[in-house]
Amino acid sequence: MTESVHPDRGPDTAGSAVRSRILGASWEQGLPRLVLAADVLAVLLATFLSAQLRFGGPRLAEVPGLDALDYSVLSLILSALWVIALGVDGSRDIRILGGGSEEYKRVLRGTLYLFGLVAIVSFAVGLEIARGYIALALPIGIVFLLVGRFLVRGWVARRRQAGAFRRRLLLIGGPKAVKHVFDALDSEAGAGYRPVMAFLPGYNPRRPDFLPIPCRTDVEGVEGVVEQVGHMDIEAVVLTSGHPLVPADVRRLGWELQERGISLIMAPALLDIAGPRLHTQPLAGLPLIHISTPRLSRGKAFTKRVFDVVASALGIVVISPLLAAVALAVKATDGGPVLFRQQRIGLGGTPFTMLKFRSMVVDAEEQKAQLVSDSGDDSVLFKMKDDPRVTRVGGVIRRTSIDELPQLVNVLRGDMSLVGPRPHLPHEVAQYEQYMSRRFLVQPGITGLWQVSGRSDLPWEEAVRLDLYYVENWSILGDLVILARTVKAVAASDGAY
Structure with a gap:
């Protein structure tokens, strides 16, 4: 041997090999049961809370051919159907629990299918269910379900890091x-x-x-x-x-x-190919795997653009007090300009001016050549953990990524998207290998996979790989997942300097 x-x-x-157990069963059987318990609790809380918020007390729903139903009974029925729908859609499949975004996708899909079916049946049979009740139950239920899944996933992740499950x-x-x-x-x-x-x-x-x-x-x-x-x-x-x-x-x-x-x-x-691009075709006993060509259709591009405009406009309005406070702090530091303007390369290789709050001294670009020489760092992406050019205020806004917020204006202008590949400098683009130019097929983003996977700690090759993965496998739901992970990464200051 x-x-x-x-x-x-x-x-x-x-x-x-030590078999881990959950709820008295093997972890493969116990984990779906634990998730089931979390789902039941989430939908019961959502439906009963929605009824209480909508009516403030007992209320009857009119059911054709039957006596009127109290909304407490209706909430139990809806909760049971909700839990069943999540099971039918495979959201508690052991193969997807604990990692990746597929679990969350199935929770959302199963929920939307159920409420769509409820709307169709209600219309067809004349079931009078208060629209306000449904309008509350849907978003509250989604939030409770996702929070429950997130908490279970966090516990499972900690146990798996320790070697269990x-x-x-x-x-x-x-x-x-x-x-x-x-x-x-x-x-x-x-x-x-x-x-x-x-x-x-x-x-x-x-x-x-x-x-x-x-x-x-x-x-x-x-x-x-x-x-x-x-x-x-x-x-x-x-x-x-x-x-x-x-x-x-x-x-x-x-x-x-x-x-x-x-x-x-x-x-x-097959490297960096997302599931939706893989399709199996049985042919003469052979399972042929087709890889669909990545394509951002006009409809998807329009949806992405609408989402960018609405979200960035709302974001600017909501955080305007923070933007004003940071602008005053930057100005008070040394009297220099509030914004740092830099040319980056965007969609189709077109240059644009990217905006950031200035976090370095005014002559930072002039000092860069000497710092590169002194550090001996000849990599494409030059980063220093203790960069002497960063001001006191700049250090704070860089760690929290507040310096990136003016790029919401770039999103409104159409130069950038909320989520996309990292926008690179012209001299960085000049060092691209030919395949790297695929990054220009979509707009660069304020955040992206590079932002939630290490940020400044990532080597150049890994950052490019993540950007290309995003281009090849883009989806709206994927953008939402990245935005959610960005909040977590920023809160933890992972890889920010």
């Missing part, structure tokens, strides 16, 4: 593909996967510490995989590029694993 073991960890054997994985494939899958899963503990062993049939890793888990190269055939699955207490097997199994063996492996209650996961060599 050929095996490599990380020197600091040692082999991960079956005896080290994670499925033990066996990775099978070529060294590069297995390493990529391992790094991706290991960095996303919240997804609930823990690679514990790798099979690299026919390969010989160059280094003994190729992976921090045991690696074997001599396991062959379905029988060998199944034997090790039982020995290592594996809960899911991942096949990725470079595995030696022919289609018939993959099918037989799936049958063998199914009998043992173990999942088979295929991880194709």
Whole structure:
């Protein structure tokens, strides 16, 4: 047997697997039950609170052919239907709980489908339900549901960081593909996967510490995989590029694993492709995977623009006192200009003037060349954690990202969007490789995936990768998720300097 073991960890054997439990059941069964309990509590609170706010006491609803129903009974019925709708839409599927945005998407989709159905049925049968009650129950319920899911997810994430609630994985494939899958899963503990062993049939890793888990190269055939699955207490097997199994063996492996209650996961060599762009087409027994071309249609572009204009205009009105206070503070610092104007490259490679509150001394640009020389930092994105050019007020507004707020004016003008790729300087764009120009297919944004994934701590290559991922996989719901994550990142001052 050929095996490599990380020197600091040692082999991960079956005896080290500890089954976590929730509500007296295995975590795979208990977690959906916990989420179900949170959903029931959320919708009951939402419906009864809505009835109380709308009527202030007992009130009857007219039901054709029946005696009038009290809104307390109606609230119970609506709550039950709501919980069922969320289950039918798969929002409590164990595969999506605890990580990613799909869980929230299904909560919103299931809720909207239910209320749409309620409206149609009410109209069709003449059910007199107060519109004010529905108008309150819908938004309150969505907020309560999302808050409940967020709280459960936070608890699950903390437990998964501690090693609980994670499925033990066996990775099978070529060294590069297995390493990529391992790094991706290991960095996303919240997804609930823990690679514990790798099979690299026919390969010989160059280094003994190729992976921090045991690696074997001599396991062959379905029988060998199944034997090790039982020995290592594996809960899911991942096949990725470079595995030696022919289609018939993959099918037989799936049958063998199914009998043992173990999942088979295929991880194709597709990078940064979001789920909605993947479509499966069965053809002569082959599951063909189609990757749709990323395209921002006119309708989607119009929706995004309307959202940008409305949100930025409201934002400027709401935070106008803060904008005035910051402007006075910046002016009082050294008497220099309040705003910092800088040329950036936007949609289609067109230059525009980006606005920010000035956070540095007036001659900051003149000092930059000397600082770059002194620091020896020749990277495309020059950042310093303790930049001597930053003023006292500037340090505060940079940590809280308040210096970015004048860009709401750029959004109103149409130069920028609320969410999009980072707007780069002309000299940074001059260093682009050809594929990076795809960033110009959409408007740059005040915030984006780079903002919620490390901000100034991100290396240039990772920032570009995130920007391209956004361009390739844009959606309105994705924008809303990024805006919500931005609030969290700004509150925590993650990577801001």
